[in-house]
Amino acid sequence: MTGGNLEVFDAGVKGRGLKATKELHTGEVIFSEPSYAAVVFDSLVSQVCHGCFRHQTNLHRCAQCRFAHYCNRTCQTACWEEHKQECAAIRSSGFVPNEKIRLAARVLWRRRKDQGLASDNQLVAVDLLEHHLDLLPEGELKKVHEDVVSLLKFWSGTTQQNSTEFLSHILGLIRNNSFPLKDQRGLQDVGLGIFPSLGLVNHDCWPSCTVTFNHGNQSAVSSALHSRKRMELRALRTIPEGEEVTISYVDFLNLSADRQKQLKEHFYFDCSCEHCSRSVSDDLMSAAAETKPPAEKVKEVTAFSKESLEKIEKARDAGDHSEVLKLCQECLEKQEGVVANTHLSRLRVLSVASQVLSHLKKFSEAAELAQKMVEGYMKLYHPNNAQLGMALMRAGVTYWHAGQIEEGHKMICEAYRILMITHGPNHSITKDLESMRTQTEMELKMFKENDLNMKAAEKKTSDPVLIFSQ
Numbered sequence: 001m002t003g004g005n006l007e008v009f010d011a012g013v014k015g016r017g018l019k020a021t022k023e024l025h026t027g028e029v030i031f032s033e034p035s036y037a038a039v040v041f042d043s044l045v046s047q048v049c050h051g052c053f054r055h056q057t058n059l060h061r062c063a064q065c066r067f068a069h070y071c072n073r074t075c076q077t078a079c080w081e082e083h084k085q086e087c088a089a090i091r092s093s094g095f096v097p098n099e100k101i102r103l104a105a106r107v108l109w110r111r112r113k114d115q116g117l118a119s120d121n122q123l124v125a126v127d128l129l130e131h132h133l134d135l136l137p138e139g140e141l142k143k144v145h146e147d148v149v150s151l152l153k154f155w156s157g158t159t160q161q162n163s164t165e166f167l168s169h170i171l172g173l174i175r176n177n178s179f180p181l182k183d184q185r186g187l188q189d190v191g192l193g194i195f196p197s198l199g200l201v202n203h204d205c206w207p208s209c210t211v212t213f214n215h216g217n218q219s220a221v222s223s224a225l226h227s228r229k230r231m232e233l234r235a236l237r238t239i240p241e242g243e244e245v246t247i248s249y250v251d252f253l254n255l256s257a258d259r260q261k262q263l264k265e266h267f268y269f270d271c272s273c274e275h276c277s278r279s280v281s282d283d284l285m286s287a288a289a290e291t292k293p294p295a296e297k298v299k300e301v302t303a304f305s306k307e308s309l310e311k312i313e314k315a316r317d318a319g320d321h322s323e324v325l326k327l328c329q330e331c332l333e334k335q336e337g338v339v340a341n342t343h344l345s346r347l348r349v350l351s352v353a354s355q356v357l358s359h360l361k362k363f364s365e366a367a368e369l370a371q372k373m374v375e376g377y378m379k380l381y382h383p384n385n386a387q388l389g390m391a392l393m394r395a396g397v398t399y400w401h402a403g404q405i406e407e408g409h410k411m412i413c414e415a416y417r418i419l420m421i422t423h424g425p426n427h428s429i430t431k432d433l434e435s436m437r438t439q440t441e442m443e444l445k446m447f448k449e450n451d452l453n454m455k456a457a458e459k460k461t462s463d464p465v466l467i468f469s470q
Contacts, residue, residue: 005030006245008123008200014269015130017202017244018123024239026384027421030209031197031233036126037082037106038181038193038229042099045069048183048190051079052215052229055183055190065090085109089155097154101147103178103192104170105155108162123197131172135268144171173199176267179231181213186390186429195231203267204246205259205275208239210386211247212423234422236384251387253344253380255282281380287340301338305331305345312352321356328353332369341376350376351391354398363402370395374411389418393433400440405447409440 005024011017024030040048049056050068052075059069060076065087070076076083086105090096097105111126118125133141148167162170177199180189198211216229239245250262256276263271274280288298308331315323331349339346350373357366374395381388396411416433423430 006123009244011202011244014202016124016200018197018200019244020239020241022241024235024245026235026237027424028235029232029424030235030239030245032214032230033121033195033197033233034228034230035193036122036196037103037110038191039099039102039106040191041189044190049075050083051075053181053183053191053213054215055185055188062087067096082106082110085155092156093154095154097150098147099192100171100174101151101154103174103194104147104151104167107170107174107194108155108167112161118196121197124200126173126194126196127169129173129177129196129199131169132176132268133168133172136172144168144175147171179211179213184215184428185432186386186423186427193231198231198233201233201245201247203249203263203269203271204273205248205250205252205256205271206273206280206382207246207248208237208243209233209235209245209247210422212386212427214427232424234424236382236421252281252382252385253285253347253377253387255285255344256280284340284342284379285344287342289337289340291337293338297338301334302343302345304334305339305349308334309345309348312349316352321359324352325356325360328356341372342379343376347373347376354395358394358398358401361401363398364404367395367399367402367404367407370398371407384418384421386419386422389415389422392418393429396440397436400436405440405444409437409444412436412440 005021006018007021008016009019018031020030038053040050040053045067046059046061046069047055048069049059049071051070054071056071060072062068062070062076062083067090068076068079068083068087070079086102086109089105096102107126116125116127133144136144145168148164148171151167151171152164174192174194177196178192178194179198181191181193182188183190193213201209201211210233212232212234214230214232216227233245233247235245249267250259252259252275254262256279260271260276263269286302288295308327312324312327312331315327328349332346332353335343335346335349341347341350350369354366354370354373357363357369370391374391377388377391392411392415396408396415399405399408399411402408412433416430416437419427419430419433425431425434
């Protein structure tokens with residue numbers, strides 16, 4: 001089956017996959033798919049719009065179920081087709097189930113509406129996605145069965161149309177094929193969505209593509225100009241015709257064995273990509289400092305760093321910024337001269353410390369640590385990786401606030417280059433970066449002009465005054 005730039009093919013041991021039907025270029029949107037079904041996370045139901053998934057203040061609540069929240073009447077109206085069955089089920093059952101059950105219910109309602117068929121823009125029907133229930137450990141399988149019971153309580157009508165085996169299948173495919181949905185700033189996962197065609201894209205730790213959530217547009221006066229929320233598959237490099245397109249299911253900043261473990265536990269396959277097979281960058285991620293300290297010392301500091309990161313996470317969850325900073329500083333001192341700036345534990349501590357210092361408005365200190373972090377990231381991440389782009393943006397803003405405009409401008413420009421590839425020109429985060437880039441460029445120009453004027457004034461006052469006699 002073909003969908004414009006892509007076609008489904010047999011990828012061998014990986015099962016089905018998608019490959020390019022023509023040469024694809026860096027930054028190109030090679031496939032775009034509206035959400036089949038999507039829900040906001042339980043913890044954010046009153047902070048994120050259930051229609052467009054944007055973080056907003058003063059959201060309007062559905063007057064009937066008192067659960068769903070929306071930016072405004074326009075967003076609510078646009079989302080009513082998706083919400084009306086959920087709204088009725090909440091009122092009928094008297095409770096709101098967890099996000100996975102809500103998503104399963106939405107998948108079932110959508111499937112009933114579409115009569116189980118793939119729509120024109122889908123490369124596969126949702127029923128045909130992998131569920132891997134046969135690979136689940138007993139404890140996880142028990143949770144699926146418990147969720148089936150909750151789903152039956154939430155929507156009693158499902159018993160008349162679907163067997164418990166089929167409901168387990170739906171919950172299983174959600175476990176394996178749902179995509180996290182980020183807010184408009186690209187900084188926080190706020191929900192889960194099912195995109196059947198993109199569920200066919202296989203994993204690679206050094207992928208050729210990335211997926212970006214586009215929130216759509218519901219603000220136009222005419223509903224005919226509205227666009228739906230969708231996931232976009234974008235090329236990170238030139239992809240020749242016939243090559244399989246891939247995305248990464250996990251963050252690359254983990255040792256290859258740890259990435260393989262994550263993939264096996266969550267997606268039930270053994271990763272044999274080139275970077276895992278050859279343990280690419282593992283040496284850098286566990287590297288000692290250039291001073292070549294004893295191996296025992298490196299082992300000791302690595303263990304200390306692991307313990308510290310656990311304490312740091314607890315302090316962050318408690319909102320204790322001073323404790324977080326204290327733990328980070330202690331850990332960084334221990335690491336100094338022992339592990340390299342590409343060592344994973346050092347990068348993680350640098351990231352947290354720079355963010356906390358920025359929060360405390362200690363921008364100069366934060367910028368110094370952010371610089372070290374970015375230097376490490378640039379040695380490890382793909383040059384067009386969105387995570388690298390986001391880190392550069394944060395570091396650039398920190399330098400800007402610290403008054404180091406030139407360095408901040410350079411980082412913001414590089415972040416803009418990367419996110420233009422991964423997010424495109426119309427994403428809100430790219431528009432924010434464009435604004436920052438323009439602002440820092442203007443400030444830098446003014447700074448240089450003021451500097452030249454000051455030097456000219458100093459030169460004028462220091463020139464000797466010649467007095468001529470009559």
